[in-house]
Amino acid sequence: MRLDVVTIFPEYLEPLNVSLVGKARARGVLDVRIHDLRSWTYDRHHTVDDTPYGGGPGMVMKPEPWGEALDAVLAAKEPDQEPPVLVVPTPSGRPFTQELAVELADKPWLVFTPARYEGIDRRVVDEYADRLDVREVSIGDYVLAGGEAPVLVMVEAIARLLPGVLGNAASHQDDSFAPGTMANLLEGPVYTKPPEWRGRGIPEVLLSGHHGRIARWRRDQAFARTVANRPDLIERCAPEALDKQDRATLEALGWQQGTGGRWHPGPDEAAGPGQPPEPESESERGQDRGQDQDRGQGGPGK
Numbered sequence: 001m002r003l004d005v006v007t008i009f010p011e012y013l014e015p016l017n018v019s020l021v022g023k024a025r026a027r028g029v030l031d032v033r034i035h036d037l038r039s040w041t042y043d044r045h046h047t048v049d050d051t052p053y054g055g056g057p058g059m060v061m062k063p064e065p066w067g068e069a070l071d072a073v074l075a076a077k078e079p080d081q082e083p084p085v086l087v088v089p090t091p092s093g094r095p096f097t098q099e100l101a102v103e104l105a106d107k108p109w110l111v112f113t114p115a116r117y118e119g120i121d122r123r124v125v126d127e128y129a130d131r132l133d134v135r136e137v138s139i140g141d142y143v144l145a146g147g148e149a150p151v152l153v154m155v156e157a158i159a160r161l162l163p164g165v166l167g168n169a170a171s172h173q174d175d176s177f178a179p180g181t182m183a184n185l186l187e188g189p190v191y192t193k194p195p196e197w198r199g200r201g202i203p204e205v206l207l208s209g210h211h212g213r214i215a216r217w218r219r220d221q222a223f224a225r226t227v228a229n230r231p232d233l234i235e236r237c238a239p240e241a242l243d244k245q246d247r248a249t250l251e252a253l254g255w256q257q258g259t260g261g262r263w264h265p266g267p268d269e270a271a272g273p274g275q276p277p278e279p280e281s282e283s284e285r286g287q288d289r290g291q292d293q294d295r296g297q298g299g300p301g302k
Contacts, residue, residue, distance in 0.1 A: 115146025
């Protein structure tokens with residue numbers, strides 16, 4: 001994958017030289033090219049901004065340097081090469097989600113345009129939207145001083161999905177928000193050695209060696225954490241993606257199934273979420289699975 005970033009602060013992107021992204025660059029999995037926007041300015045002060053039409057506070061980034069910079073980046077396109085996706089970080093963009101990260105990870109070429117001040121003259125986005133796939137993206141409901149930090153966030157989220165970047169290719173499959181069984185769920189707590197630390201142990205089920213019970217416990221904990229921190233995600237869960245134990249877990253956590261099979265907080269949930277039930281035995285889970293299949297409902301993620 002090729003990534004181009006046009007910025008007035010190239011040094012801000014130096015973290016792309018370290019950790020997993022840096023290693024991916026060294027191995028040739030990622031081709032990252034950083035461009036200084038001021039290289040396309042011609043006055044003594046290398047001016048990239050001006051006052052806004054219509055008045056108001058702040059400054060707006062000028063279209064001329066952005067146009068020349070993006071034209072220069074696009075000029076490197078080979079005749080048979082797919083055009084890049086232009087990613088514009090902005091608080092007014094669509095939310096950056098794991099789903100979008102997965103989508104962008106399938107693109108061979110991304111160009112990022114981190115802005116400063118009040119943003120980039122709108123004509124720049126409109127100009128390139130006529131010939132490129134332009135994505136205006138926000139990493140959250142807050143405002144930063146510039147778009148470089150969002151670029152770092154997005155590049156890391158995208159890069160870790162590329163083959164050969166993570167040491168274990170399956171590592172991201174159980175992440176929060178991952179497509180499949182973790183869709184609309186947050187990842188639960190994780191533990192490592194030693195088995196006891198400052199008087200705190202780890203859940204016995206994780207020491208049992210029983211893979212089915214461990215998987216069930218982890219899924220129940222994912223439901224519990226999602227109910228506590230992001231209940232809006234539970235409301236989005238597709239009814240057909242939940243098996244009998246999932247439904248029992250949500251009920252134990254104080255949720256109810258309403259019209260259309262969607263879940264919502266029950267009357268007692270305001271007092272605080274309950275606790276997920278203990279994982280079922282393998283025989284019980286087998287019986288449940290058969291009943292679900294008789295009703296035309298498969299296991300999680302089906």
